[in-house]
Amino acid sequence: MKILIVGGVAGGASAAARLRRLSEKDEIIMFEKGEYISFANCGLPYYVGEVIQSRNKLLVQTVEGMGTRFNLDIRNWTEIVGIDREAKTVTARKVATGEEYTESYDKLILSPGASPIKPRIEGIEEANNVYTLRNIPDTDRIKEKVDLEKPEKAVVIGGGFIGLEIAENLRERGVDVTIVDMSSQVMAPIDFEMAQIVHTHLREKGVQLLLEENVSAILDGGKKVRLDSGIELESDMILLAIGVMPESTIAKEAGLEVGVKGAIKVNEHLQTSDPSIYAVGDVIEVKDYIHGTDTYIPLAWPANRQGRLVADHIHGKEAVYHGTLGTSIAKVFDLSVASTGSNEKLLKRLGVPYEVVHVTPNSHAGYYPGAAQLNLKLIFDKETGRIYGAQAVGKEGVDKRIDVIATAIKGNMTVLDLPDIEIAYAPPYSSAKDPVNMAGYAATNIMEGMAETVQWHEIDEIVANGGYLLDVRSPGEVAKGAIKGSVNIPIDELRGRLDEIPQDKDLYVTCQVGMRGYLAARILEGNGISVKNLDGGYHLYSIVYR
Amino acid sequence: MKILIVGGVAGGASAAARLRRLSEKDEIIMFEKGEYISFANCGLPYYVGEVIQSRNKLLVQTVEGMGTRFNLDIRNWTEIVGIDREAKTVTARKVATGEEYTESYDKLILSPGASPIKPRIEGIEEANNVYTLRNIPDTDRIKEKVDLEKPEKAVVIGGGFIGLEIAENLRERGVDVTIVDMSSQVMAPIDFEMAQIVHTHLREKGVQLLLEENVSAILDGGKKVRLDSGIELESDMILLAIGVMPESTIAKEAGLEVGVKGAIKVNEHLQTSDPSIYAVGDVIEVKDYIHGTDTYIPLAWPANRQGRLVADHIHGKEAVYHGTLGTSIAKVFDLSVASTGSNEKLLKRLGVPYEVVHVTPNSHAGYYPGAAQLNLKLIFDKETGRIYGAQAVGKEGVDKRIDVIATAIKGNMTVLDLPDIEIAYAPPYSSAKDPVNMAGYAATNIMEGMAETVQWHEIDEIVANGGYLLDVRSPGEVAKGAIKGSVNIPIDELRGRLDEIPQDKDLYVTCQVGMRGYLAARILEGNGISVKNLDGGYHLYSIVYR
Ligand SMILES: Cc1cc2nc3c(=O)[nH]c(=O)nc-3n(C[C@H](O)[C@H](O)[C@H](O)COP(=O)(O)OP(=O)(O)OC[C@H]3O[C@@H](n4cnc5c(N)ncnc54)[C@H](O)[C@@H]3O)c2cc1C
């Protein structure tokens, strides 16, 4: 069998390696338009920041090394510019000379990835200091700029994970960074209130954050960035990081079906509308694992997984890709920010009813040094307990909890099963009730009618409309800040002061993170008084409204 | 309802808190024979080592604080010395005065825990420097000894996790520590080869380790410890940490059924043979989650979980405890050592056939600073893919991988599902193929007949009996150490040197960790040559035999 692969990095190289492990006989040719194959895309920002010091480390495999090891015909500096599906050939163009030739295939695998979106902004063409970051040459250019010109001010356009990683690494190099994002938050996979923790942290780290701002023009050859609001930012360099678009031009030209964002449509075996042609990675549309809807999630895990599955399917194995959960994570200075599954924004858009709990336990036993508050949000279906998604922000243990919940989702577990996840406990790692268990308990209580909650975005209006909000924290805590209109009765005095609770009002309760509020609600319920607890307590409320 | 609880720490306090959240009306009395309730047992060793500096931090709840918050009648310094099941009463004895009284119950919850085993060793009664560690007074005694007498030499008898934690913390205080264990390894939950990594690390940290040694006598009032082998160790202090026995005396006297190690038998609702009496925590026998057999697993997660379940069951909820996986972890100096489910030792004892893979990937992307080798072992059923257990040892990311696999087990996932676990990937946290995915791939290959392996303990005999072992590492690697009798053909030369492979011998292949060996096996298979790969490679082999 003769197999051609377009693109020699995450999806392409994974497919190639697995193909060879499945057969010594196949002829495998891998085309890569750039110099390098199999490089560490995800490490690029950290090389700019000199966290990764050796450029060589970015090169996971070399053309020669991988070619020899896997007996592959790897043709770098060679771009595939056309596919002839009738003839089952591709047209390859040598980048250096422009010389073209055709190559035939039995199976064709497309893994050309995605490219940074370059919007048409006034003055962008004239500017000589606008950068995007996708590959090694991009990285070299950015690093050279920083090394040689020691820029003082950078404007990062786009607050997605790549934008934030660039911002952090420029900051590490002493550059003053401003992030501009059209949305009201950075990190689209998480919801607004969780992103607020990130916003505060970014500002603490000296990053200027301009949200709900749109770039209207780039002035003076890139020396200034003008926003819709009229603000003008000085910029020694401008980083464009507003997202990526699938590299689907040759696929479209060959008449392959495309979908969301122009990404190539594939079936569950990752075959395009032409069954001899497979496509994987950042170039394809995927099924949302939770809802089965079409979506676009360009990440490294799916690309690697899909690359291997395609090799298996070509060799007759029953290889099925079940869709993408979108589990993702980014380090943002001292924070880790992660999520899996659906967020509230998506569920609202899809019109799917859901329930939310926020828990804020320690990352490990509070009495053991280094414990840090973990902000964990769980989104689920109140009727069935189905887990829709989870988000976590904190300094430690974020990745673990999101991975555990992602695993639970893949295992068809519901929130009722989360308390039963028997985690590894010793003080440096967790608590005897892990944060995941805790989120499961809180969610279970809602399902079983033991707890009713309201959310941070509902409480101000509730109080404004005459709702009675009891704050059960200590007076000392209340003195440091409380929700306007709340009345303080410390939890430990509540049983003795029940007569102070009004009989004629809608009742709500709050505390610092939601735990004492929940207990207070149980105490009141036990005395025949119905009450709703503010989920996440004053902690979450103040994250948003401080 | 009137509910009595015996024991005021992990299981007892958890039950009490949940009981109150379920009902404001119940009369709840919690008896604790010591001074303190709800303390951090698991933190005790770290207070000795001054990693936890404030003694107060060990006290998660106080008698007064918890009593007020949960409206509990907490009676510390009060031991329950008898149960009258007919009368539904217990006899309580005030520790200070010896005064006794009875208290009636509707439901009785036993959570008295376990106590350190004190073997009859010659001279142990005469020694005044023998310590066990279970509670705050024990900790105070040990810490005082270290603070005031600055002992130079300590002998820790028993290499379980408590023994190792004590050893580490004494070492941190500058004490010369010798660990003596009867078995050939420390940390019984993991298998021998994994424990060898721990052994080496302990020795690197200056701990003397005497395995397969039994203490025959304590001499000179504790100044010396004599072993069966004749070795005599000097000892300024002796720590006994050879395990615990359930505190089931009053249960037995009351005629409640007991099982393994004398632990109380309970049904899936945690009811003892008397349905009005529940028991939880270190005092009960549990079902092995994997095999359904009776076993004894005294850990904090189960105690906390069971405490809450009992409260639920008392209040009419459908509360079921499904058995204990035994997920556990310990920090051993710079290493984390964790496991879940069954180990090989247990499977052998039960006569259950199983397959093993060892993978040794980086804890996170190798090019990002701080990555450390993760030794991950997966044990599974080759026919069904059922996961029996996993073990991990390394400097980073150990807890996460074991928690993910523990979750997969609870979600009834097989090794075939592990490659599909979509983890959160960015370079500081993982690789695009996570170690859990990698273990899943390796196991899947075995199930699908893509790979056949032999284990570290089989290869020497195989070679001795004429098996041909090909080492496909580079000559440089081989020069640093290789398996006796192996023949070196570097992987990248293999395709060109197939004629050197003998036709008349049983063929085996190895490399550093098993990956190149696997690829070599695929190359040979692709050329019609059948071969088995040494699982874990020279790395694992040398861990054991160095
Ligand atoms: C800076 C950065 C940081 C990232 N960080 C993370 C992270 O932390 N976590 C994460 O999950 N993901 C991350 N990603 C995304 C991840 O790298 C991609 O999802 C993944 O690499 C996609 O794999 P792929 O094979 O589809 O495309 P790529 O890995 O991009 O490979 C595509 C290759 O195809 C080549 N190519 C394109 N067209 C042609 C053609 N016509 N002919 C020949 N060759 C062609 C390209 O030159 C390219 O080398 C990051 C990406 C970037 C750029």
Ligand SMILES: Cc1cc2nc3c(=O)[nH]c(=O)nc-3n(C[C@H](O)[C@H](O)[C@H](O)COP(=O)(O)OP(=O)(O)OC[C@H]3O[C@@H](n4cnc5c(N)ncnc54)[C@H](O)[C@@H]3O)c2cc1C
């Ligand atoms: C040093 C140490 C470190 C540990 N580290 C870990 C770890 O890292 N991870 C982990 O999972 N587990 C660890 N454990 C084990 C964990 O602490 C126990 O599994 C857990 O505490 C068991 O809960 P329990 O409620 O059954 O018993 P306990 O928490 O021990 O509580 C029992 C209480 O009952 C009291 N009591 C006993 N008999 C009577 C009576 N007749 N009347 C009145 N009161 C009585 C006792 O005084 C005791 O306070 C550790 C234990 C120790 C000692």
Ligand SMILES: CC(C)(COP(=O)(O)OP(=O)(O)OC[C@H]1O[C@@H](n2cnc3c(N)ncnc32)[C@H](O)[C@@H]1OP(=O)(O)O)[C@@H](O)C(=O)NCCC(=O)NCCS
């Ligand atoms: C590295 C790369 C070429 C893939 O190569 P690969 O050989 O498929 O992947 P790995 O090196 O991780 O090896 C995985 C293989 O080794 C096997 N393996 C791993 N450890 C093993 C062990 N201890 N024993 C036996 N087999 C083992 C696995 O089973 C798997 O083989 P399989 O797919 O046939 O089951 C490709 O992933 C790549 O180019 N990566 C860099 C680019 C990238 O991913 N960018 C995005 C993130 S920065």
Ligand SMILES: CC(C)(COP(=O)(O)OP(=O)(O)OC[C@H]1O[C@@H](n2cnc3c(N)ncnc32)[C@H](O)[C@@H]1OP(=O)(O)O)[C@@H](O)C(=O)NCCC(=O)NCCS
């Ligand atoms: C602390 C101790 C008394 C247990 O008290 P507890 O109140 O049951 O447990 P926690 O303080 O963890 O609180 C858990 C409760 O808060 C709820 N909760 C937690 N976070 C919440 C939030 N943000 N919003 C709403 N509810 C929340 C949980 O749902 C749970 O309530 P539930 O059981 O009714 O569902 C007991 O575990 C103990 O004594 N521990 C120390 C001893 C020990 O465990 N030793 C061994 C390990 S060192």
Ligand SMILES: [Ca+2]
């Ligand atoms: Ca609600």
Ligand SMILES: [Ca+2]
């Ligand atoms: Ca085998």
